Amino acid sequence: MSLALYPCECQPLNRVGHRLTPEVGDAVAMPPGNQDEESAARSAETVRQLQDLATPAGAAALTRAAELLAGRTDAVTALSRLRTEVGVQLAGPAWGIARQRAKARPAFGADADRLLFTGDTLEQAGRPALADRRAGRLLTGGVASVADLGCAAGTDTLALARAGASVLAVDRDPVARTLTAANAAAVGVADRVQVVDADVVDLVAAAADGQVAGCDAAVLDPARRAGGRRLLDPDRWSPPWSTVLALLERVPRCVVKVAPGLDHDRVPAGIEAEWVSIGGSIVEALLWGRGLSTTWRRATLVRGGTIAELIADDDPGLAPVGPVRGWLHEPDPAAIRSGLVSVVAANLGATLVDPTIAYLTSDSPTGSPWASSHPVTDVLPFNLKKLKALLRSRDVGRVVVKKRGSPIEPDALARQLRGPGSGTAVVVVTRVAGAPTVLVCGPPSA
Numbered sequence: 001m002s003l004a005l006y007p008c009e010c011q012p013l014n015r016v017g018h019r020l021t022p023e024v025g026d027a028v029a030m031p032p033g034n035q036d037e038e039s040a041a042r043s044a045e046t047v048r049q050l051q052d053l054a055t056p057a058g059a060a061a062l063t064r065a066a067e068l069l070a071g072r073t074d075a076v077t078a079l080s081r082l083r084t085e086v087g088v089q090l091a092g093p094a095w096g097i098a099r100q101r102a103k104a105r106p107a108f109g110a111d112a113d114r115l116l117f118t119g120d121t122l123e124q125a126g127r128p129a130l131a132d133r134r135a136g137r138l139l140t141g142g143v144a145s146v147a148d149l150g151c152a153a154g155t156d157t158l159a160l161a162r163a164g165a166s167v168l169a170v171d172r173d174p175v176a177r178t179l180t181a182a183n184a185a186a187v188g189v190a191d192r193v194q195v196v197d198a199d200v201v202d203l204v205a206a207a208a209d210g211q212v213a214g215c216d217a218a219v220l221d222p223a224r225r226a227g228g229r230r231l232l233d234p235d236r237w238s239p240p241w242s243t244v245l246a247l248l249e250r251v252p253r254c255v256v257k258v259a260p261g262l263d264h265d266r267v268p269a270g271i272e273a274e275w276v277s278i279g280g281s282i283v284e285a286l287l288w289g290r291g292l293s294t295t296w297r298r299a300t301l302v303r304g305g306t307i308a309e310l311i312a313d314d315d316p317g318l319a320p321v322g323p324v325r326g327w328l329h330e331p332d333p334a335a336i337r338s339g340l341v342s343v344v345a346a347n348l349g350a351t352l353v354d355p356t357i358a359y360l361t362s363d364s365p366t367g368s369p370w371a372s373s374h375p376v377t378d379v380l381p382f383n384l385k386k387l388k389a390l391l392r393s394r395d396v397g398r399v400v401v402k403k404r405g406s407p408i409e410p411d412a413l414a415r416q417l418r419g420p421g422s423g424t425a426v427v428v429v430t431r432v433a434g435a436p437t438v439l440v441c442g443p444p445s446a
């Protein structure tokens with residue numbers, strides 16, 4: 001993977017001929033076709049840049065870069081000023097870090113301004129609040145040492161160390177190791193963190209007696225992207241699915257981050273799978289080792305400072321199906337992905353509108369965080385002409401289109417349905433008892 005710090009930031013400038021600082025690529029130019037060597041040389045250069053930034057002069061350059069970024073100085077001007085003020089060696093790296101910190105701030109808060117990230121490691125980083133939550137569960141029962149198997153910039157390592165664990169942070173990438181060591185020092189947990197160069201595949205293959213690399217517990221967060229693309233096949237993750245399975249078998253106190261779209265059939269028996277959502281989107285999926293699993297599936301919904309959880313000790317099967325009633329409920333995606341829609345249905349006294357579609361219906365709105373409810377005003381077979389006429393008769397000029405189980409394109413249909421009326425509606429295109437159907441609804445209940 002490419003972890004270059006400065007090239008990511010400034011290659012576009014180079015291409016148009018604005019060479020403002022020494023280019024990392026200049027120092028490490030390799031003959032074409034020598035990609036491994038080129039990537040190793042780029043990593044070595046990035047490590048050197050990070051080491052420079054760890055000096056007092058580097059810290060001053062970072063402060064100045066942050067000021068220029070906060071002052072909305074454009075990149076060309078900022079790099080030019082930095083070059084004059086802090087020197088060519090530090091200008092580009094400091095600007096690159098300042099930009100990554102600005103991107104990290106929404107998730108990392110005040111920590112963002114003392115942590116170091118490259119573009120790649122920030123992209124791969126989980127949310128610190130969720131890393132804290134995982135660390136808390138992993139450390140229950142007196143676990144003292146944890147291996148972070150693929151630490152990248154150290155989000156999990158920091159969470160575990162802050163929760164009191166001794167952490168063995170492993171990565172085969174030298175840039176990741178440099179970042180994790182620097183970040184552990186920056187937040188004051190370096191005494192609890194050891195950073196090592198090793199291949200996770202080998203460490204897990206050698207795991208025995210419930211331990212990996214001498215640790216009682218482990219976090220594994222495989223890289224699931226390559227060349228800027230998601231790797232849908234878990235056998236192509238790094239480390240691959242075989243290592244995930246081996247860890248789950250050998251180290252009972254472990255948690256593995258997996259793709260939210262993971263096929264349920266892949267989850268081994270006795271392993272708890274958890275899907276976590278924030279703001280209506282799934283943000284992570286986890287497999288908990290048998291020493292920590294307490295249920296079959298868990299859906300977790302994080303809203304502000306509160307957490308709601310749904311669990312099932314066994315597959316709860318399908319919810320009952322029934323006719324559309326006065327209210328339509330959209331279950332949260334964590335409930336859907338975890339296979340727990342029928343648990344939501346039972347809690348709400350609701351039924352599915354179709355056995356294949358995750359819309360529920362009942363006679364009243366829900367006060368539940370697990371579903372948003374819309375009052376249903378009309379149910380009609382899908383027919384564009386009739387739908388337009390109905391909306392016009394109701395003075396509806398703007399609609400939000402939602403769909404499930406239909407090939408329509410919501411934005412395109414919303415444009416087609418736009419009219420002169422002053423009212424608004426939610427138009428749900430779906431299947432009801434197998435038939436393409438439109439439900440015209442009011443806005444969601446508060």
Ligand SMILES: C[S@@+](CC[C@H](N)C(=O)[O-])C[C@H]1O[C@@H](n2cnc3c(N)ncnc32)[C@H](O)[C@@H]1O
Nearest residue numbers: 125126150152155171172199200221223238239
């Ligand atoms: C998705 S990132 C981890 C992100 C981290 N948990 C976080 O939230 O910041 C995966 C990391 O695993 C490392 N990695 C992938 N395969 C590895 C292997 N076989 N051995 C060691 N490290 C590996 C990559 O270099 C990368 O830094």
